[in-house]
Amino acid sequence: MTDGPTPPDTVSPARWRWLQDIGRHACVALAQAYALLGFLGQSVLALAGWVSHPKRIRWRPVLFNLRSAGLDALPIVGLLSLLLGVVVAYQGADQLKQYGANIFVADLVGLSMLREFGPLMTAIIIAGRSGSAYAAQIGTMTVTQEIDAMRTIGIAPLEMLVLPKLLALMIAMPLLTVFADVTGVLGGMLTARTQLGVGFGEFLDRFAKAISVSSYLVGLGKAPVFAAIVVMVGCFQGFRTHGGADSVGQQTTRAVVQSIFLVIVADALFSVVFNLLDL
Amino acid sequence: MTSSAPETVLEMRDVVTRFGQHVVHQGVSLAVRRGEVFAVIGGSGSGKSTLLREMILLQTPNEGAVHVLGVDLHGISDDAALALRQRFGVLFQQGGLFGSLTILENIGLPLREHRQLDDPAVDAIAAQKLAAVGLTPEVGGQYPAELSGGMVKRAALARALVLDPELLFLDEPTAGLDPQNAAGIDELVRHLSRGLGLTVVMITHDLDLLWQVSDRVAVLGDGKVQGIGSMAELAQIANPAIQPFFEGPRTRAAQAQACLAHEESSSKPK
Numbered sequence: 001m002t003d004g005p006t007p008p009d010t011v012s013p014a015r016w017r018w019l020q021d022i023g024r025h026a027c028v029a030l031a032q033a034y035a036l037l038g039f040l041g042q043s044v045l046a047l048a049g050w051v052s053h054p055k056r057i058r059w060r061p062v063l064f065n066l067r068s069a070g071l072d073a074l075p076i077v078g079l080l081s082l083l084l085g086v087v088v089a090y091q092g093a094d095q096l097k098q099y100g101a102n103i104f105v106a107d108l109v110g111l112s113m114l115r116e117f118g119p120l121m122t123a124i125i126i127a128g129r130s131g132s133a134y135a136a137q138i139g140t141m142t143v144t145q146e147i148d149a150m151r152t153i154g155i156a157p158l159e160m161l162v163l164p165k166l167l168a169l170m171i172a173m174p175l176l177t178v179f180a181d182v183t184g185v186l187g188g189m190l191t192a193r194t195q196l197g198v199g200f201g202e203f204l205d206r207f208a209k210a211i212s213v214s215s216y217l218v219g220l221g222k223a224p225v226f227a228a229i230v231v232m233v234g235c236f237q238g239f240r241t242h243g244g245a246d247s248v249g250q251q252t253t254r255a256v257v258q259s260i261f262l263v264i265v266a267d268a269l270f271s272v273v274f275n276l277l278d279l
Numbered sequence: 280m281t282s283s284a285p286e287t288v289l290e291m292r293d294v295v296t297r298f299g300q301h302v303v304h305q306g307v308s309l310a311v312r313r314g315e316v317f318a319v320i321g322g323s324g325s326g327k328s329t330l331l332r333e334m335i336l337l338q339t340p341n342e343g344a345v346h347v348l349g350v351d352l353h354g355i356s357d358d359a360a361l362a363l364r365q366r367f368g369v370l371f372q373q374g375g376l377f378g379s380l381t382i383l384e385n386i387g388l389p390l391r392e393h394r395q396l397d398d399p400a401v402d403a404i405a406a407q408k409l410a411a412v413g414l415t416p417e418v419g420g421q422y423p424a425e426l427s428g429g430m431v432k433r434a435a436l437a438r439a440l441v442l443d444p445e446l447l448f449l450d451e452p453t454a455g456l457d458p459q460n461a462a463g464i465d466e467l468v469r470h471l472s473r474g475l476g477l478t479v480v481m482i483t484h485d486l487d488l489l490w491q492v493s494d495r496v497a498v499l500g501d502g503k504v505q506g507i508g509s510m511a512e513l514a515q516i517a518n519p520a521i522q523p524f525f526e527g528p529r530t531r532a533a534q535a536q537a538c539l540a541h542e543e544s545s546s547k548p549k
Binding site for chain 2: 140141143144145146148149150151152153154155
């Protein structure tokens with residue numbers, strides 16, 4: 001899995017060192033992307049094995065992960081989305097008031113929460129909360145030789161540790177996103193009433209007219225992709241742990257940074273694609 | 280052992296392992312006979328652990344052939360690998376017990392995976408193995424983090440033995456243990472080999488284990504096997520790669536004790 005380009009080991013004058021560093025970092029990043037792609041391929045193959053032999057699905061860890069990554073995340077996802085809804089409405093309130101367009105706060109909050117902030121906030125919270133946990137768990141198991149033991153006992157670590165997380169989060173993330181949408185809009189409604197004098201009834205009337213179902217589905221459709229990114233990057237970095245306990249910390253940090261980075265990149269790509277498709 | 284011709288259970292031929300530019304093994308060949316206790320020693324960085332990983336299907340050598348229990352590991356299929364894995368047990372240096380499972384669940388895990396048994400039957404076999412490695416039944420309900428280093432090793436050994444393997448791999452079984460616990464492990468390994476007829480392959484630095492329990496020892500150095508034989512035979516070889524293992528006061532003490540034990544056992548009336 002560590003194939004791919006390796007940084008050349010040449011010595012250059014000190015003033016060109018920065019160029020060499022850029023090249024070396026690019027090579028390392030490329031090699032890692034290549035390895036991640038390999039890991040993704042292995043996981044997809046294993047998943048195909050599960051789909052063709054549903055008896056092999058390990059339901060216990062799936063359910064466990066549904067609870068730990070899904071149910072247990074409800075309070076933090078709900079609270080942060082509520083605050084985000086409050087902030088978005090608050091920021092818009094001044095502009096809207098100037099034009100006497102108070103009622104359009106429903107458009108502002110509805111579209112931004114449902115299309116962008118709901119799925120994005122959820123994915124970022126889950127990347128920090130569960131992505132780190134995945135990397136730390138697998139990293140620790142690598143250090144304590146539990147992964148080796150698992151292999152020698154004849155249990156594929158991918159099937160025991162990665163696929164249940166993938167399956168669970170791909171179910172949980174859309175559900176959490178819906179929850180984030182609801183609390184986010186609720187936050188917007190609270191601000192609308194206190195700052196703009198738009199009542200709950202008025203807000204919801206306008207909301208129903210302004211927001212199409214496709215906006216809601218566009219947001220929701222991103223959630224499984226974000227889930228896959230968080231699980232894959234978290235597990236991948238966990239498996240790359242080598243050496244001692246300090247490596248676990250490093251890999252955990254990397255997992256969080258990279259999964260948030262990739263989630264935002266994917267979100268940007270989604271925006272471009274949806275724009276082209278006129279959604 | 281009563282078997283006539285010594286049968287080979289594990290064979291490595293001209294194994295070459297490279298990590299990038301770094302060559303770890305450059306033509307390692309060795310054969311382990313059925314029923315013996317075979318130890319691999321060598322300085323740190325000599326590739327002992329890598330060699331063990333290649334024997335237990337965790338790593339593939341770059342060149343050379345590895346046969347375990349008559350199965351060629353080169354290009355082995357997943358199903359064949361799964362079947363082979365159930366015929367040997369491994370005790371990892373850290374134990375490798377699953378922290379989320381109790382000791383009894385850990386020991387029973389291979390049975391739950393590979394045998395069609397109901398829970399009471401699994402627990403009964405696990406409890407029996409727990410007793411066989413000298414642990415009390417109360418330990419079964421505890422988690423690995425609650426146990427001492429010696430108990431973790433014993434519990435991990437019980438898990439390695441639960442499928443009644445023909446071949447047992449031990450990675451530094453006494454490393455990090457106090458002398459009393461280490462002596463207990465010595466005794467256990469001897470019992471497994473002499474009493475149950477298991478073939479044992481181990482990596483160790485423990486001189487007592489080498490002198491008193493091992494039948495044959497392979498010395499790894501410079502990427503090759505520098506010598507194979509009993510400790511007494513190896514002590515006679517004037518190879519600069521082997522001699523360091525036979526010098527120093529600790530070695531002499533272990534050697535003297537081994538000779539004493541040998542005389543005692545041979546002078547007993549039959």
